[in-house]
Amino acid sequence: MQISSRFTMAIHIFACIDTFQNDYKITSDFLADSVNVNPVVIRRLLSQLKSAGLVNITRGSGGAAIAKPLDEITLLDIYNAVECVDNGELFHFHENPNMQCPVGKNIHNALDDKLSRIQKAMENEMQKITLADVIRDAQSFIEK
Amino acid sequence: MQISSRFTMAIHIFACIDTFQNDYKITSDFLADSVNVNPVVIRRLLSQLKSAGLVNITRGSGGAAIAKPLDEITLLDIYNAVECVDNGELFHFHENPNMQCPVGKNIHNALDDKLSRIQKAMENEMQKITLADVIRDAQSFIEK
DNA sequence: TCTGTTGTAACATAAATTATTACAACAATA
DNA sequence: TATTGTTGTAATAATTTATGTTACAACAGA
Numbered sequence: 001m002q003i004s005s006r007f008t009m010a011i012h013i014f015a016c017i018d019t020f021q022n023d024y025k026i027t028s029d030f031l032a033d034s035v036n037v038n039p040v041v042i043r044r045l046l047s048q049l050k051s052a053g054l055v056n057i058t059r060g061s062g063g064a065a066i067a068k069p070l071d072e073i074t075l076l077d078i079y080n081a082v083e084c085v086d087n088g089e090l091f092h093f094h095e096n097p098n099m100q101c102p103v104g105k106n107i108h109n110a111l112d113d114k115l116s117r118i119q120k121a122m123e124n125e126m127q128k129i130t131l132a133d134v135i136r137d138a139q140s141f142i143e144k
Numbered sequence: 145m146q147i148s149s150r151f152t153m154a155i156h157i158f159a160c161i162d163t164f165q166n167d168y169k170i171t172s173d174f175l176a177d178s179v180n181v182n183p184v185v186i187r188r189l190l191s192q193l194k195s196a197g198l199v200n201i202t203r204g205s206g207g208a209a210i211a212k213p214l215d216e217i218t219l220l221d222i223y224n225a226v227e228c229v230d231n232g233e234l235f236h237f238h239e240n241p242n243m244q245c246p247v248g249k250n251i252h253n254a255l256d257d258k259l260s261r262i263q264k265a266m267e268n269e270m271q272k273i274t275l276a277d278v279i280r281d282a283q284s285f286i287e288k
Numbered sequence: 289t290c291t292g293t294t295g296t297a298a299c300a301t302a303a304a305t306t307a308t309t310a311c312a313a314c315a316a317t318a
Numbered sequence: 319t320a321t322t323g324t325t326g327t328a329a330t331a332a333t334t335t336a337t338g339t340t341a342c343a344a345c346a347g348a
Contacts, residue, residue, distance in 0.1 A: 001145045001304065002229050002236035004336075009238045011255060015247045027293065034245040035238060038338050043294065060346025062293040075258070085146050092146035094153045094179060101178040102286045103159045110282035111155060114219070114273050121269035125262045138254035142246045145335070148305075171324065182307050187325065204315030206324040 006082040009035055010045050011075070014131050015138050017055070017066055026064045045082060052081035071132035076123055078131075090119040150226040153179050154189050155219070158275050159282050161199070161210055170208045189226060196225035214279055220270035234263040 016034050017026050024030060028046065032039040046064055049055045054073055056065050066073070086092070093111075097104035160178050161170050168174060172190065176183040190208055193199045198217055200209050210217070230236070237255075241248035 001148055001335090003234055004145055005236040005238040006336090008235060008251070008255060008259075012238070012241065012247065012251050015251060015254070016245075019247050025293095029293085034242050034248045036240045036242045036248065037238065040296085040339070041337070043296085047295070057294075058346080059294050059344080060292080061348095062346085075262070090147055091152060092149040094149040094156070094181065096180045097156065098178050098180045101160075103156065103163050103282065104178045104180065106282050106285040107152070107156050107159060109285040110159070110278055111152060114278065115152075117273075118219070118266055118269045122262055122266040125265035129258050129262075134254055134258065138247065138250050141250040141253040145304090150305090169324095173324085184308070184327085185306070187327085191326070201325075202315080203313080203325050204323080205317095206315090 004082070004084045006045060007079055007084050009037065009041070010049060010078050010082050011131070011134060013042065013045060013049070013064075014054075014066060014070075014073070014078070015135050017064055018070065018131075018135050019139075019142075021065065025062060027062045028064075031064070048082050049078070052077065054078065054081055066131075069132075070135055071130045073131045074127045075129045075131075075134075076126035079123075079126055090122065091115045148226070148228045150189060151223055151228050153181065153185070154193060154222050154226050155275070155278060157186065157189060157193070157208075158198075158210060158214075158217070158222070159279050161208055162214065162275075162279050163283075163286075165209065169206060171206045172208075175208070192226050193222070196221065198222065198225055210275075213276075215274045215276035217275045218271045219273045219275075219278075220267055222275075223267075223270055234266065235259045 012035050013031055016031055020026060020030070028039040028042040031042045031046075035042065046055060046057055050057050054067055054077060056067050057063070080088075093108065097107055099105050156179050157175055160175055164170060164174070172183040172186040175186045175190075179186065190199060190201055194201050198211055198221060200211050201207070224232075237252065241251055243249045
């Protein structure tokens with residue numbers, strides 16, 4: 001299955017905050033309107049991003065803001081913050097291979113390092129891309 | 145969400161076929177016993193692997209065999225064969241961003257190339273690993 | 289105190305994955 | 319050609335995960 005849309009939604013949220021922060025109060029309703037999902041979904045995402053130290057949220061009066069310079073937030077930071085995969089493991093292993101079978105017993109041993117290498121390759125590429133890159137490109141499309 | 149266990153199950157299947165091909169007839173029941181899933185799940189996987197030209201299956205009398213040398217089958221071949229992700233896209237985009245919003249309208253434009261780069265990095269690493277690597281390591285664990 | 293907002297629980301709905309049953313099509317062989 | 323064991327696949331069920339929604343207490347500021 002695919003990696004949860006929470007990831008792209010979170011990036012979308014950052015782009016919105018950065019774009020509109022001077023002209024609007026950035027509430028969960030405001031963001032929900034752009035992403036086109038229920039405001040509670042946004043609040044849950046914001047709450048995770050806050051736990052990761054990526055945004056600040058003021059309660060009561062409302063409003064979200066980005067907590068760090070855009071070029072210090074990587075896509076990997078966001079990916080990790082919104083917990084797209086179980087336990088940090090990209091690959092889902094079949095649960096109960098037969099331990100009586102020599103292959104079943106050792107399939108994990110034989111595969112784990114390789115799957116981890118693949119996952120690392122993906123995460124490494126995520127780390128190279130920052131919100132500054134994304135938002136720069138978004139702005140240039142918006143201006144067209 | 146995680147990438148389907150179909151991927152690791154398929155690799156497991158290959159390891160079983162290679163390990164037991166001289167001593168047993170490799171039926172879906174035999175494989176199902178090692179992977180510990182329903183035989184129909186195995187048959188469906190084998191059917192996809194066959195479509196990709198990775199295994200040969202003889203109907204009626206039964207039995208699966210690997211169609212190519214182990215070092216010519218990469219994990220990417222298997223990953224593609226068993227269709228772990230929708231439409232080949234690793235990332236799930238939120239469906240209906242608001243087109244009235246400049247950010248909603250351009251978020252795809254701004255992100256698509258970056259997501260694709262990340263996906264390519266993962267697939268590239270998958271391509272570097274062959275069944276020969278996996279099964280060699282599996283055998284060495286089995287011998288211990 | 290009033291207004292608008294966040295945080296979160298509880299629940300509902302939808303979608304995807306995996307499991308299971310059933311049986312026709314098939315191949316080998318006795 | 320009848321028998322046996324197997325594959326291919328449809329149909330359906332069960333399970334799990336993801337996403338959506340309602341509701342409301344906690345909160346901040348005016």
